[in-house]
Amino acid sequence: MFNRTIARKYTLRREIGRGGMGVIWEAFDQALRRPVALKVMTPEHVTSDSARRRFEREATAIARLRNEHIVQIHDYGIDEDCPYIVMELLEGEDLEHRLARERQLSPSATLALLRQIAAGLQAASSAGIVHRDLKPANVFMARKEPGECVKLLDFGVVWTLFEGSDEAQQSSFGKAIGTPAYMSPEQVRAVAPDHLSDLWSLGVIAYRALTGRPPFVARGVGELLISICTDPFPPPSSLVPALPPGFDGFFARALAKDPAQRFQSAREFVAAFAAVVEVSSGPTKILVVEDEPDVALMMRLQFRQKIRDGVYEFIFADNGEAALHELRRHPDIDVILTDIKMPVMDGLTFLGRVPEVNPFAKTVMMSAYGDMANIRCAMNQGAFDFLLKPIHCADLEATIDKTIKHVAELRRNARSDEENKILRQFTSAALVERIREMGPAIALASEAVMATVAFIDIFQFTRVTKERPPGEAMRLLRANFEVIVPELMAKGGVVDKFLGDAVMAVFQGPEHLSRALSACVIVRAQMAAVARRAGESSPYAQGICVGLSTGQVLSGSIGSQAYGRLDYTVLGEAVNAAAHLARAAVPGEILVDAPVREAAQALFDFEEVGARSLLPGAPPVDVFNVVRRGPAALLADCEPTVRIPTTATMP
Template sequence: MSVRRIGSRYVLERKVAGGGMGAIWVALDSQLQRRVALKLMAPERIASSSARYQFEQEAKAVAQLRNPHVVQIHDYGVDEDTPYIVMELLEGEDLETRLERLGRLSPVVVSSLLNQVARALAAAHASNIIHRDLKPANLFLARVDGQEVVKVLDFGLARLMDGGSAASTEQPGRVMGTPRYMSPEQMRGDVRIDHRTDVWSLAVVAYRALTGRFPFSADALGELSRNGGALAEAPSLLVPELSQGVDAFFTRALAVDPADRFQSARELASAFAALVESCRPTQASKILVIDDEPDVQLLMKQRFRKQLRERVYEFIFASDGEDALEKLRQHPDTDVVLSDINMPRMDGLTFLARVGEVNPLVKVIMVSAYSDMSNIRVAMNRGAFDFLVKPIDFQDLEATLTKALKQVTELRQMVRSTEENHLLRMFVNGGILDRALPLMRGPDVVDGERVEATVAFVDLKDFTPVTTQDQPEAVIRRLNANFEVIVPELLSRGGVVDKFVGDAVMAVFRGPGHLSRGLEACLAARQQIRAMAFRYGEASPYVHGVSIGLDSGELIRGSIGAKGLGRLDYTVLGATVNTAARLTVMAERDQILIGDHLRLRLEGGFEYRELGSRCLPGSTQALAVLELLSRREERVSSSDQTASMEASAPRHSSVPPVLAASKME
């Protein structure tokens, strides 16, 4: 097979994206011995002088922007009459792919995204460049030194502004861009649009990221371009937890008249960041009081009437432990529980043993008679935060409540502060809260409990020979490169990484839909590793592929180890874990194996094929085995597909989830 060299320097290796303007290739820079992304103009566009001008303008526009949030241009040239642009090679995925996978993002994550894009647009607008095609497909979430950095791609429709508006280099009425994200003035083909068209597009990106929906229907877009009469649907109607402040933000951000919008991307991002900060939970501290005495409610309301009036406290009341567990389910933001010990149906000690199942963050203060010291000792051993004796000293009670609320607030702030790092946010929610917090509640967690869960092992196939052939540092780098791709897919679907076992990772999924989430995570991990191997080729760390085994059922979880020596691990064990591990050993490269006993629980949502009865490795047990192939695809409305209103050629791309560089215009 002949090797094609561009510009006597760049050796084309693999085509990774294609579109109406051309194709993106992974290429080797033979002079600097590094891989780059090379954008090569499509042969059918070469004869068009306007297309060549547009291609050259993209290179010039991006080359002016020395900004970490803009994809960097290394070189531009013409090879045998074919223009090309050489760019940095990026690792990660675009925002479009992320949204298709996750649906929508939290306000904190969206705020971080907007801040980074705003920096890129500020640099562009300061250089009198407007992007004109800002959309999730052109926002790349690149992995850089272990962090996720947003990069703005594809300045193929960028134009230089002259005197504050786009230079008049196009025919009036000519519309270019992606309809869903174009401002009204851009849809009308106004020649002298300015940077505020990008501010509109950024607002549409934010709306979609927050809600998973577009602010305007296809019909409303037409009305918007004609007379500007359409209004975006209030985001809080789509996502109830969003505030009316968010609605007001988008009313301004999506104003038809550019003068009524935010006047810069930085202003938009700053306003949204302030909104997110102001929406942080500031409501009254919620306290659940459990007591079967009928006069307790009245007494608490009288003693704390000032705090209730000033919304410092909010009380919820339950008559016994069973009622209290239900109240906790109804009020998951409860901070502190004040519980009597002696109650009907479920006493305070039984409640204390079960409260962690419903709310692992809540602090429990026990109340009992002074003579009941034996029960108080049991309560403290079971993880009670503190105890009070009857009759209650209300000054002591308020001091104890203040101390407990302070600890809960600090813990929640610790969790919240990790949200801007998307990967760490997922780990904290799924891992630390599920594993570390139970250990903080007291030593009884060592006793263990039975739970329903799904266990998956994701193993790098035939990795062991590498450990004998390569240097230790190279082996670890190669292994971790794969885990950095696999683990986010497990965490993003609610999985908890239980442990790394050699060249395999073990993940546990609990809660509603744990089997489906586990299966989806395995499919996504396999796809991401395939995409990385496709992108980097046979010399990359990703060529091993993965073998995966998964099982679902009853497990025992708890702390195991030598407590007296201070060495404990919180883990799961049982037949379900063993079956998943043995299926992993049996699996071939890129196979995902499950037992036939899970067939009825797949709910028709997955494709699979029967492999027949197999004897599991290390066991005399025979098991009917299925190979998981894929998730059944959902039909996507063609009206939601983005396309250029100008392009005559179909704008199709076979880009894998992990992209090599800028998407095509």
């Protein structure tokens, strides 16, 4: 294709790379007399309608993003039935080549890199765009004046959140899209992606940059997928002892299996990383934002002894914009003293920007007595306190001391929250919610409620426990539950308990039956998809057997209160029925009884399985397998209203 002219204006000069669906060429734009990068779809993809739609979606999605850290699109078109994308031509190298050459980067170099990647991700996230294939090969360090500029490349598998999903996007459901080593657990399970998946990939990139290896390493793809969903990763300090100790906690959050436990934005991710890089046991940092130079002199004189003793360190800025820059440079700032009326960016605007850079820092507003309207506005926006000008030294010292103590308490509470998260992993979620809503004493009370109960059993997993070492067998069982539990919770189910190799989930509240059925159908599909990807030797290949029943259950605490050994659970016919149905099911079946089929037959498709004996010696009863969600359920976004029977009829 050398010297071929595309669209009568782009002359191909040399091949410079290959992406997921296309070949990238250096080309010359004859109209504007400039070099460009031109991506041409490969012949094997040209005949695919879905590939062509993805290619076009890549062009239109990136073209909307006017951000210096995302490669810019100049043109898109079709030449001789072959789609092409014209982009800015970059000179430099991608991060994959740099890491292969240098192996590791310093924390400060990694921070500089992450700041720019995060800026691109934040722009994409704000536009409702998920990259889905963030990896070092798609992070390009372009040579610019005066230094390097990081650019995100290859949005070929981009996902758009805010627009109506087209057929090409819908067809990707159930498919793991991305590069395995950088895929999040939810990508492994092939659920609809969001920006938190990109932040997971960013965490993997940061981990590899600091340690020289990815956090999850395995012999094959199937084993790697299990490890991503199930295994802990080596703390960075175990690989590079010289790293600041705070990185272990940082990556515990950045690579949390549960998306809700991760950093929730690229800004928060980078701010936390910067805090680890720059935080020390040094002085308390106080940022003073004031355009009057006399204030800086007054602060230095008033606190000269504490500055000399290393108790306080003052940082000064003359407007809100400069102050934001200092906040990013010093993420361990605890106290901010800011004027309201300043040039460039006023104090009220700055106040609203502080939490996105540093969620712990507290702001004290400084203003004249006659400016009470602005002071009230500042307090309503979250200012911690205010000082009236002219500032009295005693009042200033007391306010700073009070603010420092408050921030220290916030940081202690944050650490306690992390500890509580660990404890909650070993406590009934239903009990935690009940105590939080109603208090410890009321949580011990019992009540009768309408609910749907689902038992999801890993088929013949007992055989695995006999064939594998204990630690490996438990790891493989957890690998299954890591796929099952998120979908149960996503539909409002509460994991009541794990009974050996089965999980019992309870759905209460509006439309509990339809939500439970939808969750089980999705879990079955995801388990089958993961089993296909991981291979026949993976733990997912065992298959799942599901039983589901609905009706009135008794909810409450059981056990010995006198000896402090209690559990919170549900009891009743529906519980027994679901357990028996799961026991009677074969892999891939979601068995229900006649009342469930009757209540949900307008929204789900069922097939009659026939009569099965649910208990030894008991007469067989007719049971039904849930085949799929019907058109009405899909139209109702899988949360339809169904008529719930008042009792469950199961021997």
